[in-house]
Amino acid sequence: MKFSIARLLSAGLFVCLLNLLTAGGTVAGELKLKSQLVWGTDGAKPESKEFVELDAKLKDKLKALRWKNYWVIKSEDTRIEGKDPKQAMLGKCAVELSNVGDGQLQVKLFSMAADKKLKLLRTVTEPIKKLENGGTLIIGGDSKDTWDDAWMVIITIAH
Amino acid sequence: MKTIEEDLELQAYADGQLHQLEGLAPGRRAEIERLVGRDAEARAVVDGLRSISQMLRANEPVHSVPASREFYWSQIQRRIQIDERAVDRAAATQHPAHSVWSWRWLAPVLGLGTIMIAIALVSRGDLPGSHPLGEIAVSERGSDNSGAVVFRSESEGVTICWLD
Numbered sequence: 001m002k003f004s005i006a007r008l009l010s011a012g013l014f015v016c017l018l019n020l021l022t023a024g025g026t027v028a029g030e031l032k033l034k035s036q037l038v039w040g041t042d043g044a045k046p047e048s049k050e051f052v053e054l055d056a057k058l059k060d061k062l063k064a065l066r067w068k069n070y071w072v073i074k075s076e077d078t079r080i081e082g083k084d085p086k087q088a089m090l091g092k093c094a095v096e097l098s099n100v101g102d103g104q105l106q107v108k109l110f111s112m113a114a115d116k117k118l119k120l121l122r123t124v125t126e127p128i129k130k131l132e133n134g135g136t137l138i139i140g141g142d143s144k145d146t147w148d149d150a151w152m153v154i155i156t157i158a159h
Numbered sequence: 160m161k162t163i164e165e166d167l168e169l170q171a172y173a174d175g176q177l178h179q180l181e182g183l184a185p186g187r188r189a190e191i192e193r194l195v196g197r198d199a200e201a202r203a204v205v206d207g208l209r210s211i212s213q214m215l216r217a218n219e220p221v222h223s224v225p226a227s228r229e230f231y232w233s234q235i236q237r238r239i240q241i242d243e244r245a246v247d248r249a250a251a252t253q254h255p256a257h258s259v260w261s262w263r264w265l266a267p268v269l270g271l272g273t274i275m276i277a278i279a280l281v282s283r284g285d286l287p288g289s290h291p292l293g294e295i296a297v298s299e300r301g302s303d304n305s306g307a308v309v310f311r312s313e314s315e316g317v318t319i320c321w322l323d
Binding site: 065 | 307310312315316317318319320321322323
């Protein structure tokens with residue numbers, strides 16, 4: 001069997017292309033994420049000084065939601081490596097973040113009961129690539145404490 | 160005076176088909192032969208029928224084929240072969256040899272390339288449905304099984320999962 005130089009080059013190119021394409025889809029290394037518990041309201045700024053206004057850029061992304069003000073109640077940065085899940089405690093709730101492979105971030109949202117026990121509310125997956133490209137994942141719901149207000153957990157890439 | 164049955168028996172006798180008559184009594188054939196021998200009328204009937212039969216056989220028209228059977232079928236076979244060659248030539252004109260050769264190589268290369276690109280896009284999560292659960296999936300594994308409304312804005316890069 002004869003192996004011409006052209007054939008060998010073609011085979012090499014093919015292998016390189018295959019590696020490039022398949023390796024490009026894997027997420028290697030660490031991933032820094034920012035989790036924020038945010039209160040959405042049409043009311044005035046709360047008295048607690050700990051609450052800070054949501055970043056303007058992020059607020060601009062919440063155009064789909066109707067509230068005028070968004071106050072950050074708790075914020076936490078999380079670094080996840082490999083497939084080990086990491087938790088971010090956000091006051092009355094918590095999120096567990098994990099890279100489940102296949103380019104997907106899994107977010108488990110827990111509520112915290114009075115006895116500090118966590119109760120799983122929802123599991124959501126989102127492409128990591130989307131977050132890396134400036135995307136935002138929001139898991140929220142209507143507030144049970146205050147009529148017409150809302151709470152939400154906003155997850156973005158930490159800078 | 161002969162009966163109808165005797166006429167039928169005489170006709171069958173003239174045609175040599177007396178044995179095929181149903182219900183013919185044993186010994187009846189010998190009786191008919193004796194009748195034809197002694198009765199002039201019966202003999203005249205038999206002779207008349209036989210002469211008509213011979214005349215018909217002698218004057219039966221014969222249609223002859225202008226060519227022999229082998230030659231006739233060989234003509235048909237040749238015609239079929241000519242038509243088949245014409246169809247082959249037409250197909251070859253539509254798909255020249257180099258076109259067939261190029262497609263033989265181009266089709267697998269294009270297929271392989273498409274598969275590789277699809278694998279790459281799916282693994283990067285750029286394709287909708289690249290994840291088994293879709294671009295965004297709301298799992299029902301939570302203890303609260305109520306539903307959720309999912310809103311996604313591709314232009315803003317925002318995914319909102321709003322719980323009930």
